[in-house]
Amino acid sequence: MLIAAALSALLALAVLGVVAGAEMWRHRLVYFCCMIASLALLLSGVKHLGQTPGTGPAIVLPIGLPWMAAHFRLDNLSALFMVVVNLASAAASAYGIGYCSHLPEPRRVTPFYPLFLFGMNAVLIADDAFMFLVAWEFMSLASWLLVLADHKNAENRRAAFIYLVMACFGTFCLLTCFGLMAGGEGGYSFPAMRAARLEPVAGFLVVLMALLGAGSKAGLVPLHAWLPLAHPAAPSHVSALMSGVMTKVALYGLIRILFDLHAQVQWAWGAAIMVIGGITAVLGVLYAILQDDLKKLLAYSTVENIGVAVIGLGLAIAFKASGEKTLAALALVAGLYHMVNHSLFKTLWFLSAGAVITATGQRDLGKLGGLAKRMPWNGVAALVGAVAIAALPPLNGFVSEWLIFQSLFKGPSLPHWAMKFGVPVVGAMLALAAALAAACFVRAYGIVFLGRPRSREAAEAHQVPLTMRWTVAFLALLCVVLGAIPVTVTDALSHVVTPLTGVQFAVSADLGWPWLSPVSSTRGSYSGTVLVMTGVALCAITLMLVRAFGTTRLRRADAWDCGHQEDIPESQYTGQSFSQPLRRVFCSSLFSVRESVDMPEPGDNRPAELQVRVVDPVWVGLYANIGRVVDFFADLVNRIQFLTVRRYLLMMFTTLVFMLLVVAVRQSR
Amino acid sequence: MSAVFWQFLQIILVVAISPLITGWVRLVKSRLNGRQGASATQPYRDIYRLLQKEAVVAHSASWVFRVAPYVTFGAVWLAASIVPAFTTNLFLAQAADLIALVALLGVARFWTALAGMDVGTSFGGLGASREMMIASLAEPAMLMVTFSLSLISGTTAPAQIIAFVLSGGVGIEVSLGLALAALVMVAIAENGRIPIDNPATHLELTMVHEAMVLEYSGRHLALMEGAAMVRLTLFMALIGGLFAPWGMAQPGGGEIAVLIGLGAFGAKCFILATALGLFESSIAKMRVFRYADFLGGALLLGLLATIFLYVSEAV
Numbered sequence: 001m002l003i004a005a006a007l008s009a010l011l012a013l014a015v016l017g018v019v020a021g022a023e024m025w026r027h028r029l030v031y032f033c034c035m036i037a038s039l040a041l042l043l044s045g046v047k048h049l050g051q052t053p054g055t056g057p058a059i060v061l062p063i064g065l066p067w068m069a070a071h072f073r074l075d076n077l078s079a080l081f082m083v084v085v086n087l088a089s090a091a092a093s094a095y096g097i098g099y100c101s102h103l104p105e106p107r108r109v110t111p112f113y114p115l116f117l118f119g120m121n122a123v124l125i126a127d128d129a130f131m132f133l134v135a136w137e138f139m140s141l142a143s144w145l146l147v148l149a150d151h152k153n154a155e156n157r158r159a160a161f162i163y164l165v166m167a168c169f170g171t172f173c174l175l176t177c178f179g180l181m182a183g184g185e186g187g188y189s190f191p192a193m194r195a196a197r198l199e200p201v202a203g204f205l206v207v208l209m210a211l212l213g214a215g216s217k218a219g220l221v222p223l224h225a226w227l228p229l230a231h232p233a234a235p236s237h238v239s240a241l242m243s244g245v246m247t248k249v250a251l252y253g254l255i256r257i258l259f260d261l262h263a264q265v266q267w268a269w270g271a272a273i274m275v276i277g278g279i280t281a282v283l284g285v286l287y288a289i290l291q292d293d294l295k296k297l298l299a300y301s302t303v304e305n306i307g308v309a310v311i312g313l314g315l316a317i318a319f320k321a322s323g324e325k326t327l328a329a330l331a332l333v334a335g336l337y338h339m340v341n342h343s344l345f346k347t348l349w350f351l352s353a354g355a356v357i358t359a360t361g362q363r364d365l366g367k368l369g370g371l372a373k374r375m376p377w378n379g380v381a382a383l384v385g386a387v388a389i390a391a392l393p394p395l396n397g398f399v400s401e402w403l404i405f406q407s408l409f410k411g412p413s414l415p416h417w418a419m420k421f422g423v424p425v426v427g428a429m430l431a432l433a434a435a436l437a438a439a440c441f442v443r444a445y446g447i448v449f450l451g452r453p454r455s456r457e458a459a460e461a462h463q464v465p466l467t468m469r470w471t472v473a474f475l476a477l478l479c480v481v482l483g484a485i486p487v488t489v490t491d492a493l494s495h496v497v498t499p500l501t502g503v504q505f506a507v508s509a510d511l512g513w514p515w516l517s518p519v520s521s522t523r524g525s526y527s528g529t530v531l532v533m534t535g536v537a538l539c540a541i542t543l544m545l546v547r548a549f550g551t552t553r554l555r556r557a558d559a560w561d562c563g564h565q566e567d568i569p570e571s572q573y574t575g576q577s578f579s580q581p582l583r584r585v586f587c588s589s590l591f592s593v594r595e596s597v598d599m600p601e602p603g604d605n606r607p608a609e610l611q612v613r614v615v616d617p618v619w620v621g622l623y624a625n626i627g628r629v630v631d632f633f634a635d636l637v638n639r640i641q642f643l644t645v646r647r648y649l650l651m652m653f654t655t656l657v658f659m660l661l662v663v664a665v666r667q668s669r
Numbered sequence: 670m671s672a673v674f675w676q677f678l679q680i681i682l683v684v685a686i687s688p689l690i691t692g693w694v695r696l697v698k699s700r701l702n703g704r705q706g707a708s709a710t711q712p713y714r715d716i717y718r719l720l721q722k723e724a725v726v727a728h729s730a731s732w733v734f735r736v737a738p739y740v741t742f743g744a745v746w747l748a749a750s751i752v753p754a755f756t757t758n759l760f761l762a763q764a765a766d767l768i769a770l771v772a773l774l775g776v777a778r779f780w781t782a783l784a785g786m787d788v789g790t791s792f793g794g795l796g797a798s799r800e801m802m803i804a805s806l807a808e809p810a811m812l813m814v815t816f817s818l819s820l821i822s823g824t825t826a827p828a829q830i831i832a833f834v835l836s837g838g839v840g841i842e843v844s845l846g847l848a849l850a851a852l853v854m855v856a857i858a859e860n861g862r863i864p865i866d867n868p869a870t871h872l873e874l875t876m877v878h879e880a881m882v883l884e885y886s887g888r889h890l891a892l893m894e895g896a897a898m899v900r901l902t903l904f905m906a907l908i909g910g911l912f913a914p915w916g917m918a919q920p921g922g923g924e925i926a927v928l929i930g931l932g933a934f935g936a937k938c939f940i941l942a943t944a945l946g947l948f949e950s951s952i953a954k955m956r957v958f959r960y961a962d963f964l965g966g967a968l969l970l971g972l973l974a975t976i977f978l979y980v981s982e983a984v
Contacts, residue, residue, distance in 0.1 A: 053898070078978060171838060171899075185833050250907065309979050317950075369789065370729070370731075372731045372732070372733060373731045379731070383733070383783075387776075387779065389777060390775070391772065391775075392772055392775050392776045392779055393769055393773060393776065394767075398772055399771075401770075402768055402769065403907055405768050405812070405823070406768075408816075409816055409825065410821070412820060412975075412979070417979075420979050421976060421979065424813070424816060424972055424975040424976055425972070427813065427816050427975075428809055428811070428812075428813055428968065428971075430814065431808065431809035431812040432805070432809045432968075434808070434809075435775075435805040435806070435807075435808035435809055436805050438775055438778075438779055438801065438804065438805075438808075439801035439802070439804065439805050442779060442782045442783060442786070442801055443798075443801070445781070445783065446786035446787075446794075446797060447730075447785055447786070450731060450733060450783060450786045450787040450789070451729070451786055451787065451788070451789035451794075452729050454788035485722055491976045515763060515764075517763075524766040524768070524819070524824050524825030524826045524829075525763045525764075525766065525768075526764070526765060526766060526768075526769055526824065527763065527765075529766045530761070530764040531747070531764050531765055531769070534746045534747060534750075534761060534764065535743055535744065538680075538743045538746050538750075539739050539740065539742075539743035542739055542743055542892065543744070544721065546888050546891075546892065549717065549720050550720030550721060550887075550888045551720070551721055551722070551723060551887075551888070553723035553724070553887075554723060554724045554725075554726060554887075555723055555724070555726070556725075556726055556727075556728055557725050557726070557727065557728070558727065558728060559727035559728070559730075559788045559789070559790050559884060560725075560727070560790075560883065560884055561788075561790035561791070561792060561883070561884075562883060563791075563793055564791070569789065571790070571791045572789045572790065572791060572794055573791060573793075573794020573795060573797070573798060574787065577794065577798065578794060578797070578798045579798075580798070581798055581799055581802035581957070581958075582798075582801070582802050582805060584958060584961075585802060585805075585806075585958075585961040644821050646677050652736050
């Protein structure tokens with residue numbers, strides 16, 4: 001009931017957004033109501049999270065296709081994702097109250113924003129393939145319109161075009177996937193699909209199509225190409241939702257299909273998905289390190305985190321197919337935990353990026369710096385987000401990566417040789433991704449918030465409105481809480497995992513409440529709670545010891561800098577120079593990075609130039625070639641456009657004859 | 670005596686003897702260089718002296734610069750207190766395993782690197798950038814060592830790995846040798862030792878760790894230096910504990926066993942510190958871009974250590 005009311009409210013708000021006009025208070029009202037609706041949906045999600053499987057509320061509405069009604073149901077998995085989606089949506093909506101007046105054209109954003117929220121929530125509660133796909137497209141198109149909000153920028157138009165093409169491709173794949181699962185009789189409701197038994201070939205295609213369809217929305221390499229273009233092009237609170245939440249809805253689709261609707265997936269698919277996840281994680285973070293645009297950096301970091309979560313999903317499939325149900329549950333909990341975490345810290349960082357852009361008008365790392373002093377709230381919140389995203393204890397990012405490592409370390413116990421050798425390699429990839437993510441966010445935070453301002457705008461940055469500060473502080477607090485009491489989170493997640501893996505499972509089974517002790521206590525355990533308390537105690541003791549044995553005097557002076565005292569902010573390390581060692585070590589062959597220095601002759605007073613050339617291997621190797629092939633065939637087909645009526649009629653006639661022949665041949669057999 | 674008591678002893682011990690170990694390494698190196706050298710207790714005096722001095726903080730520094738020394742020292746101290754040095758009967762043994770240990774060292778590094786960038790000088794950024802490049806290879810290498818140890822012993826908790834080794838569950842294995850080699854290489858990199866970094870350098874362009882803490886003075890510098898000393902002790906306890914756990918006291922061993930454990934820990938630190946001094950005196954520092962070869966080698970050794978387990982199983 002609450003859900004239906006909130007969803008219809010979102011639809012009504014879209015209308016209100018259209019008539020909002022130039023009056024800013026109406027826009028604020030829309031965002032405020034969106035926040036209320038999100039909170040209502042969040043509440044219902046929390047309420048149903050721990051329900052006994054199979055007892056979730058369901059409703060059948062007489063809309064949609066004439067021969068089938070629209071089915072909706074809220075089961076445990078949907079409830080979890082409803083919490084994830086609406087927690088971030090509530091934060092982004094609250095942020096929007098203050099942010100909408102800073103947008104160049106709020107009227108292009110406000111009407112579509114509630115529609116976007118509606119679409120994402122509708123995907124989660126759909127209980128038949130038709131409603132799922134309609135809601136999926138709703139979500140895609142609403143976000144596409146939001147990407148186009150600033151359509152005067154040619155780069156944004158290109159981003160929107162590529163996004164639209166990829167979204168169509170993704171939906172096409174999902175359509176095929178559901179079609180195969182429905183079979184010849186057309187059982188499009190989810191319960192019918194669960195009951196269906198597929199031929200091996202059809203099963204193979206279902207998994208492939210699900211992976212392509214949901215993977216392209218989630219940003220798995222090599223289908224990620226649209227993501228770093230489209231996410232940054234939208235206004236920041238929408239970017240936050242696209243990156244933090246819409247990718248999760250995509251993974252929801254993947255989990256729904258691979259664990260629920262078509263639950264008999266081969267272990268080899270699990271291994272393949274795990275490897276794809278590993279490659280996505282490493283490539284995503286390497287791309288992120290190369291970026292100079294703050295929002296693009298964050299978008300690529302999303303690609304990395306999706307990869308990390310997908311490693312967990314792939315492992316879970318492999319374990320489940322091999323009968324190791326407890327380990328499957330562990331890997332799935334780890335993957336879900338990472339999704340929850342990522343939705344929090346990525347939303348936090350995108351909202352912080354929005355605040356930085358509002359305060360300075362800049363999103364180029366080379367123009368920022370020193371903002372921690374001018375925007376203290378955002379400075380602290382973004383630091384918490386950076387520590388969480390870099391997977392460092394005691395925050396939430398570490399807990400989920402710890403769980404994924406623990407389940408990876410059990411991977412070689414599977415009997416397949418591919419897993420025995422593949423899992424250590426994926427483990428190395430995950431470790432590399434985690435270490436590089438730390439480097440990436442030291443770079444992002446250090447360049448944007450620390451050091452001296454690199455431009456006049458950064459030096460004159462001002463505080464942003466209160467709602468924009470509170471929301472990031474709230475998200476930062478959640479990152480801390482989810483890291484400090486991990487067992488409470490994993491217990492909640494085990495309600496979701498139980499129906500999917502068919503095993504009663506608790507990560508804390510062995511040692512009780514504050515200890516994460518998967519499988520057995522002798523296999524390694526972690527307690528964020530105890531670690532936080534001890535760490536805080538040790539830091540406090542350090543402080544007291546320093547006070548007791550030393551002096552507390554402090555003097556402010558100019559920076560020493562080995563005696564090179566000057567007041568040129570340009571002498572600081574920039575984003576480019578910070579990433580240079582990493583670029584040289586990791587990217588010189590993968591991205592064919594070439595650096596060339598143009599040094600003028602003595603006596604010539606033009607400035608020296610350093611040029612860095614980076615080639616995107618996926619774009620150049622894959623998409624450019626696909627584009628070429630499409631162009632070639634488009635040229636061929638183009639000739640048909642200029643025929644005479646006689647020839648068109650001839651073509652129709654031959655087609656008809658051909659079709660009839662096919663029917664005749666089939667009937668004669 | 671209970672695990673809580675031994676935990677307190679361990680927490681105090683790692684901080685108390687760290688300056689001595691660093692002082693001993695310096696003494697060994699100066700003797701090998703033909704110098705008289707300062708006494709091994711000199712680092713205690715250095716730290717006390719730094720604590721007495723006023724801290725000078727740059728105008729451009731934010732709160733991160735002032736908080737970082739405390740967080741860095743606290744994180745390294747916490748990490749050192751969970752590595753069993755003389756007994757595995759520790760209260761915190763279940764709170765964190767080797768993965769968490771790697772991550773705690775990562776916390777210290779994260780904050781030090783941020784502090785290096787905070788003042789906005791070129792050297793700070795240089796140090797931070799290079800440190801993160803080194804870490805991006807050293808951290809995965811250490812996790813791969815963890816992976817192979819966990820496959821051998823079935824656990825990632827250091828106390829239980831040690832108990833497994835002591836119970837004679839493992840013989841001489843190729844994997845263990847490879848893992849040891851990888852861990853030693855990581856230890857050299859993490860502690861900023863020759864050939865990766867030179868803790869005694871005064872040439873700006875070769876600095877890594879020293880460049881990040883260049884702007885620190887007074888009590889802040891004391892904490893940063895203290896953190897480096899505790900980190901060295903940590904790695905000695907880790908290598909000595911995991912690969913030569915003999916003498917380590919176990920739960921239920923009584924006080925005598927702990928005394929033996931303390932003696933064994935002292936002996937291990939003495940041997941490892943002397944070996945470190947010898948090694949550092951006999952090798953030259955590398956160029957920055959050769960670090961990648963060195964640490965990439967460590968990562969591959971770690972990976973090979975896990976894969977060799979199956980190869981030896983299959984043969």
